Amino acid sequence: MDAPNRPPTDADTARELARVEAEPLLPAEKWLIGGSLALGVALLGLLLWVSRTYFPIGP
Template sequence: MTGMDEQGHPETEEAMAGELKHMVSEPLLPVEKALIAVSLLLGLGLLGLLLWVSRTFFPAP
């Protein structure tokens, strides 16, 4: 058992442990930066809206 799949990628825990130890850094792509930024901004932006809807239409009894 080599711990590699048909493409030569490790697919066992032992082989993955080695991969984790020697992982090469991949720079953040613009699309990843956009995903992070949009997600955070949407989260903060929706906070006010959802809070207003909660208190207006679903008030605490």
């Protein structure tokens, strides 16, 4: 058995992660991911509009 005070190595971490089963995303998690992406795209569009409206390039 491993010594209790020894930090885990990369190999120990990889073995432990390999044993964990993948869990599907919950509907709320999917909604949060989609909402975050949509909000990010909308805010980028707003930033682009503000920059082109109030800070035009050139004469």
